[in-house]
Amino acid sequence: MGQIFPPSWNRLPIVAAIAGTLGPTLAIAGVWYYFSPWYTDVGYRPVQPVPYSHRLHVGELGLDCRYCxxxxxxxxxxxxxxTQTCMNCHQTVKRDSALLAPIRDSAQSGRPMHWIRVHNLPDYAYFTHRVHVTAGIGCVTCHGRIDEMEIVTQMTPLSMSWCLDCHRNPAPYRRPVSEITNMRWTPPRDIQALTALLDRERPVNPPTDCSGCHR
Ligand code: HEC
Ligand code: HEC
Ligand code: HEC
Ligand code: HEC
Ligand code: HEC
Structure with a gap:
């Protein structure tokens, strides 16, 4: 067996002094890390196997989110x-484009495309799209202006405090269900009246207790 303690251990007071100044620094670094976009994944935009553009297909061609x-x-x-959804058009549109070669291969072989996941909650947190969109929370509220993105980018932290901020007071975020995929919808001047109407038609009660999201 070699030494168990390094020789520097003999200088314990110095170690303690260093730890004394380092401790708070590390604590601050920890706090910074926790609240920084890095930790929350805001800005994450992986490169996809095919440069599919929401800006082109949604922003310019006007496809609704639910088409895909x-x-x-x-x-x-x-x-x-x-892949078949893409082939609905690309069977004919740009049918020889090199950029679309992986799509054609996938269609021919039957092997699905491996799109790289952008948004991803840990398994211990439960989320459902159905409940949110049928409660009148639009895609843009959580995903930002997808219709302007060449590459999908995570725009919100998807952290627990972010979820809870809305759950404690969802009213200002709601819109008529007919507008959930509309990226350009703006609230009417009389937001109060709309809120009251939505609350009457479809009261909501998002969970704030732990077991609501950790099931
Ligand atoms: C023509 C098909 C098509 C349409 C229309 C479309 N998308 Fe997508 N979407 C895709 C494909 C393919 C991907 C995976 C590749 C990528 O991330 O770019 C994707 C990825 C995404 C992602 C990221 C998924 C992840 O991995 O986290 C979000 C969010 C998203 N789309 C939202 C929308 C919204 C909101 C709309 C409407 C405003 C929309 N999409 C319209 C095809 C489409
Ligand atoms: C409703 C029809 C439609 C659907 C569905 C569609 N596209 Fe497109 N796509 C187009 C059109 C139109 C263009 C632009 C063609 C041009 O520039 O002349 C295009 C262009 C592209 C380009 C650029 C090709 C190049 O060489 O410039 C890529 C990549 C692409 N689409 C990928 C996809 C993928 C992936 C899907 C499925 C998730 C998809 N598209 C679904 C209509 C569609
Ligand atoms: C309340 C916030 C919220 C709204 C509203 C919302 N999303 Fe999401 N979206 C998320 C979260 C959170 C994830 C990651 C889910 C996970 O990892 O389990 C996600 C993931 C996705 C994905 C990746 C596949 C998946 O389900 O994990 C796509 C595609 C997507 N959203 C599209 C949409 C579209 C289209 C709309 C509007 C019709 C929409 N989202 C509305 C929060 C939202
Ligand atoms: C912008 C507002 C908003 C955000 C952000 C949001 N939610 Fe919600 N959530 C709601 C509303 C509104 C409801 C209530 C729907 C109802 O009562 O019908 C809800 C309901 C839920 C439910 C209950 C589902 C059910 O089956 O009853 C869960 C679980 C949930 N949200 C998880 C999450 C998680 C996890 C996040 C963060 C990743 C999140 N939500 C972010 C507005 C939001
Ligand atoms: C509205 C949904 C929601 C509710 C309610 C909620 N959580 Fe969470 N919680 C989340 C999400 C989403 C994450 C994952 C956050 C992330 O990945 O950054 C999370 C993460 C956590 C973590 C891991 C923390 C970390 O830093 O990794 C713990 C512990 C936790 N929650 C405990 C709780 C407890 C205790 C309660 C009740 C007081 C609670 N949660 C209520 C959505 C929720």
Missing amino acids: HASVEISNVANVPP
Whole structure:
């Protein structure tokens, strides 16, 4: 066995002094890390196997989110579209584009595309799209202006405090369900009247107790 304690251990008072100044620094660094965009993944934008552009397909061509993310209103997860959805158009549009080669391969082989996941909660937190969108929370509130994105980027922290900020007072975030995919919807001047109407038509009661989200 070699030495168990390094020789410097003999200078314990110095170690203690260093720890004394280092401790608070580390604590501050910890706090910074916790609240920084890095920790919360805001700004995460992985490069995808095909440079699919929401700006082009949604912003310019005007496709509705549900054309591709068809399960968002009926399921916990918003599906990423199968290759066939792309082929509906790209069978003919840009059918020889090199950028679309992985899509054609996938269509031919039947092997699904491996899109890289952008937003991802830890398994111990429960989330469902269906409940949120049918309660009149629009995609833009949680995902930002997807219709302007060349590459999908995470815009909100998806942290527990972010969830709870809305759950404690959801009224200002609600909109008519007909507008959930509208990226340009702005609240009417008389937001009070709208809020009252929405509350009457579809009262909501988001969970703030631990077991609501940690099931
Ligand atoms: C023509 C199909 C299509 C349409 C229309 C479309 N999307 Fe997507 N969406 C995709 C594909 C493919 C991906 C996966 C590749 C990527 O992230 O760019 C994706 C990814 C996403 C992601 C990231 C998923 C993750 O991994 O976390 C979000 C959020 C999203 N879309 C929201 C929207 C919203 C909001 C709209 C409407 C404003 C919309 N999409 C319209 C095809 C589409
Ligand atoms: C409703 C029709 C439609 C659907 C569905 C559609 N696209 Fe497109 N896509 C277009 C059009 C139109 C263009 C632009 C063609 C042009 O620039 O002339 C385009 C362009 C592209 C380009 C750029 C190609 C290049 O060479 O410039 C890529 C990449 C692409 N789409 C990927 C996808 C993927 C991936 C999907 C499925 C998730 C998809 N598209 C679904 C209509 C569609
Ligand atoms: C209340 C906030 C919120 C709203 C509203 C919302 N999303 Fe999401 N979205 C999330 C969260 C959180 C995740 C990550 C879920 C996970 O990891 O379990 C996510 C993930 C996704 C994904 C990746 C696949 C998945 O389900 O994990 C897609 C695609 C997506 N959202 C599309 C949409 C579309 C389209 C809309 C509007 C119709 C929408 N979202 C509305 C918060 C939201
Ligand atoms: C912008 C507002 C908003 C944000 C952000 C938000 N929620 Fe919600 N959430 C709601 C509303 C409104 C409801 C209530 C729906 C109802 O009562 O019908 C709800 C309901 C829920 C429910 C109850 C589902 C059920 O089956 O009854 C869960 C779980 C939940 N949210 C989890 C989350 C998590 C986790 C996050 C963060 C990742 C989050 N929410 C972010 C507004 C929001
Ligand atoms: C509205 C939904 C919601 C409620 C209510 C909620 N949590 Fe969370 N919680 C989350 C989400 C989402 C995460 C994951 C955050 C992340 O990945 O940054 C999380 C993370 C956590 C973590 C891990 C913390 C960490 O820093 O990694 C703990 C511990 C926790 N929650 C405990 C609780 C307790 C205790 C309560 C009740 C007082 C509670 N949660 C209520 C949504 C919720």
